[in-house]
Amino acid sequence: MSDALRFHYDVDGENFTSAGEASAQVKKKLRQLGFSPDIIRRVSIAMYEGEINMVVHAGGGKADVFVYPENIEIVLEDSGPGIADVELAMKEGYSTAPDNVRALGFGAGMGLPNMKRYTDSMTVESELGVGTKIVMKVNV
Amino acid sequence: MAGYKHSVSLDIEKCKGCTNCLKPCPTEAIRIRNGHAYIKSMRCVDCGKCISVCPYGAKKAVYDKLSAMDSFKLKIALPAPSLYGQFDNLDDVDYVLQGLLDIGFDDVFEVSRAAELVSDYTRLYMKQPGIKLPVISSACPAVVRLISLRFPFLCENVLPILPPVEIAARLAKTRAKKKHPELKDEDICCCFISPCPAKVSYVSNDMFNGEKSAIDIVVSMSDVYFALIDVMKNDKAPGVSTQSGMIGVSWAATGGEASAVFNDKYLAADGIENVNRVLEQIDNSDFPDLEFVELNACNGGCVGGAMTVANPYIAKARLQSLKRYMPVSQSWKFGSRDSIPDDAKMAEPLQGIPYSPLSGDRNEAIRMMAEIQQIHEKLPDWDCGSCGSPTCMCFAEDIVRGDADREDCVVLVREKLHRLIGEQLKNEKQKDNKDEG
Numbered sequence: 001m002s003d004a005l006r007f008h009y010d011v012d013g014e015n016f017t018s019a020g021e022a023s024a025q026v027k028k029k030l031r032q033l034g035f036s037p038d039i040i041r042r043v044s045i046a047m048y049e050g051e052i053n054m055v056v057h058a059g060g061g062k063a064d065v066f067v068y069p070e071n072i073e074i075v076l077e078d079s080g081p082g083i084a085d086v087e088l089a090m091k092e093g094y095s096t097a098p099d100n101v102r103a104l105g106f107g108a109g110m111g112l113p114n115m116k117r118y119t120d121s122m123t124v125e126s127e128l129g130v131g132t133k134i135v136m137k138v139n140v
Numbered sequence: 141m142a143g144y145k146h147s148v149s150l151d152i153e154k155c156k157g158c159t160n161c162l163k164p165c166p167t168e169a170i171r172i173r174n175g176h177a178y179i180k181s182m183r184c185v186d187c188g189k190c191i192s193v194c195p196y197g198a199k200k201a202v203y204d205k206l207s208a209m210d211s212f213k214l215k216i217a218l219p220a221p222s223l224y225g226q227f228d229n230l231d232d233v234d235y236v237l238q239g240l241l242d243i244g245f246d247d248v249f250e251v252s253r254a255a256e257l258v259s260d261y262t263r264l265y266m267k268q269p270g271i272k273l274p275v276i277s278s279a280c281p282a283v284v285r286l287i288s289l290r291f292p293f294l295c296e297n298v299l300p301i302l303p304p305v306e307i308a309a310r311l312a313k314t315r316a317k318k319k320h321p322e323l324k325d326e327d328i329c330c331c332f333i334s335p336c337p338a339k340v341s342y343v344s345n346d347m348f349n350g351e352k353s354a355i356d357i358v359v360s361m362s363d364v365y366f367a368l369i370d371v372m373k374n375d376k377a378p379g380v381s382t383q384s385g386m387i388g389v390s391w392a393a394t395g396g397e398a399s400a401v402f403n404d405k406y407l408a409a410d411g412i413e414n415v416n417r418v419l420e421q422i423d424n425s426d427f428p429d430l431e432f433v434e435l436n437a438c439n440g441g442c443v444g445g446a447m448t449v450a451n452p453y454i455a456k457a458r459l460q461s462l463k464r465y466m467p468v469s470q471s472w473k474f475g476s477r478d479s480i481p482d483d484a485k486m487a488e489p490l491q492g493i494p495y496s497p498l499s500g501d502r503n504e505a506i507r508m509m510a511e512i513q514q515i516h517e518k519l520p521d522w523d524c525g526s527c528g529s530p531t532c533m534c535f536a537e538d539i540v541r542g543d544a545d546r547e548d549c550v551v552l553v554r555e556k557l558h559r560l561i562g563e564q565l566k567n568e569k570q571k572d573n574k575d576e577g
Contacts (some may be wrong), residue, residue: 005506005513024420032537033505034497037292041423048424067509069502105429114425140502 005033005067011051011078013060016101022063023048033067035140042118042138043072049111050076050134056101057081058132074119074136082128090116090124147186147202147340152176154198159525161190161199166412167289171538172528182496185289186341187282187412187437188446201337201447204357206244206367212329214320216312217245218305218355219364221252221384221392222335222442224462225455226365227372233389233462238378242371243364245331248380249312252388255304256471259387259400261480262299266403266431272296274407274422274430277397279303281342282437283415284490288348291419292492297433300486304391305332305339306347307484309354329356333364335445336438351487360447383474385467393456394441398434400469406432411439498541512536520551 007029009022027044035043047063054061058080066073083089089096090112097107116122119136126132155176162170162177169183170190177198179190191199209215217240224233237248258279266275278284278299287294309330316328332339332355340358347353390396394410407430409418415435422433438444440452448455471477498512499505516536527548529535538544547553 005510007513020421020424023424027420027423029509031290031495032498033509034495034500034502037492041293045424067506069506 004073007065007067009063009065011054011060011063013055013058016055019052019055020048022051026065029065030067030072035072039072039138039140043074046115046118046136046138047074047076049114050074050136052106053111054078054080056097056106061131068140070140071120072138072140074134074138076134076136077131078133079131082130082132083124083126084128086124086126144181145341145344146179146181146184147337147344148179148184148188148191149200149202150177150179151198151200154196156196156198158195159528160193160195162525162528162530163523164189164193164413165530166416167286168530168534170530171543172525173543183289185282185285185412185437186338187286188337189412189437191337191446201340201360203334203337203340203360203363203447204331206331206359206363208357208359209329209331212356213327214247214316214323215245215329215331216247216249216316218249218251218308218312218330218332220305220333220335220361220442221250221255221389221459222445222448222455223333223361223364224389225392225443225459226361226448226450227369227458230458230462232378233382233466234378234380235372235374236368237380237382239368239372240333240364241380243367247312247316249308249315249330250382250384250388251305251308251332252382252384252391253470253474254308254311254388255391255397256384256388256400256469257307257474257477257484258301258304259397259469260471260477261301261484262401262432263403264477264480265299265301266401274405274433275299276422277432277434278486278490279391279397279434280338280436280442281348282336282338282412283435285338285341285348286412286415286437287419288490288493289495290416291423294419294423295490295492297422298490300489301480302484302486303342305334305355306353310483313354330354331356332358333361334358335361335442335448337446338437349486349488349491361445362447362449365449382466383470385469386463387469387471389459389463389466392442392459393452394436395434396441398432401432403431405430406434408434408436410436410441410444412437498537508540512540515539515546518552519549522551524551526550 023044030040058078061078064075092113093109095107095109120139121137123135157172157175167183169180170177240248276297312330343353343355343358387400395408398406398408409415443455444452497505498508519532521532523531527535529538
């Protein structure tokens with residue numbers, strides 16, 4: 001098995017109601033692949049949080065999931081405003097979400113911390129005005 | 141799931157092989173092959189959706205006939221509260237209870253009465269520290285099965301208390317044995333008058349956990365309805381009176397169970413596709429402030445079950461006026477409610493059922509998934525269902541699993557046909573040109 005299995009999703013920033021679709025799709029795929037419920041849950045929560053972040057902050061983006069026999073890699077890329085202080089953003093409860101999405105129950109400041117908590121490794125590359133790239137890995 | 145007994149069946153004679161049931165199925169369990177539908181047993185949760193959408197009556201609920209109780213010495217009716225909403229111009233539940241005695245039952249134990257106990261127990265349970273929130277109702281068997289099949293992580297959230305009908309059956313049997321000490325267990329028949337086939341599955345599959353249910357037979361609400369309207373003439377005062385109140389009767393429709401928890405952090409969703417979406421979101425930990433979740437597979441709640449007679453929304457409206465002058469609850473009459481009795485609890489917590497993957501071998505599964513994606517790219521993504529699979533993605537999976545053939549796709553075949561005709565025409569034209577030259 002040389003090539004990884006790749007699932008690609010375009011996360012639509014215009015359509016808030018479809019946020020969370022990609023993670024639901026991935027969950028289904030991983031179930032078909034026979035991963036344990038625990039792995040599936042960690043990947044889908046990490047992906048869900050990332051997806052919501054891209055919609056709320058960056059006007060959408062791209063999500064790729066690579067499946068290897070030994071791990072699952074989630075790559076989220078957007079061309080949004082970027083994160084000014086990554087360390088601060090990683091703090092639980094810190095949020096810059098606008099009021100309109102808070103009204104829906106988002107913006108609790110748990111997105112990035114949950115992504116870190118549910119994955120085995122996570123790197124955040126972000127440049128102001130350029131965008132953000134997050135790579136997360138969940139070991140199988 | 142070897143030996144799982146489903147309560148949704150197919151009449152092959154009546155099935156025309158149309159696609160009406162294909163897409164509404166919430167677990168993608170239906171395929172059309174060789175001109176008629178079939179149900180993938182592993183995936184079906186017996187929600188009854190296909191029964192309600194089949195225009196030809198080919199999908200049927202499996203249930204017991206009323207005559208199945210003839211051999212028992214004591215027959216106890218367990219009417220679901222949704223039964224009360226089936227009748228026009230009914231102003232008192234007691235007429236229905238008397239009617240049940242008149243059609244041959246020896247005793248009646250209202251499921252709504254047990255529902256009020258479950259409401260009491262739920263309130264007690266939710267006061268316990270350390271329970272997993274939100275608590276999800278355990279009353280709808282289709283939902284419970286959906287959770288164990290698709291959301292194994294939410295099994296812990298499911299209320300570990302038996303559904304009202306089970307508690308009703310247990311209490312009814314205890315009461316009957318006290319009254320008739322000469323009777324043995326096998327002489328007594330607890331007959332549930334059910335709005336839905338999912339309850340049939342619950343009983344025939346030993347409560348999904350191998351524990352034998354106290355319910356002996358499950359009959360269809362519509363059969364009982366037609367027996368009842370013959371005897372319910374309102375010409376004499378009923379000799380029995382209801383032992384439940386507003387809360388118990390409210391369980392028949394969506395929101396009834398949840399509002400009886402007396403906690404405003406609740407959600408009530410009905411309709412299996414909505415239930416699926418709510419579970420998906422809870423599974424993603426996206427419900428920070430909810431403490432109780434009531435889920436019903438049928439539209440409108442139990443009143444929307446496939447074995448009912450009345451339009452679910454009309455039934456719900458009737459229940460509203462029926463319960464107007466009822467006491468809030470009558471559960472205080474029936475002993476202590478300070479703790480949850482052991483025989484009202486599930487013997488063991490709900491377990492997830494492992495999903496059957498593409499292959500037991502991870503590398504092989506990954507290879508198969510890659511093949512599915514390759515095939516899917518060539519499919520039109522119309523999800524038309526003409527191939528007999530609910531979506532193009534599903535079709536691709538069926539091909540790789542060896543359960544479908546690429547040629548089943550009408551769009552691909554049409555394109556192929558056009559191409560062949562095009563080539564044929566070109567060849568003929570070239571031949572004509574040559575002949576002329």
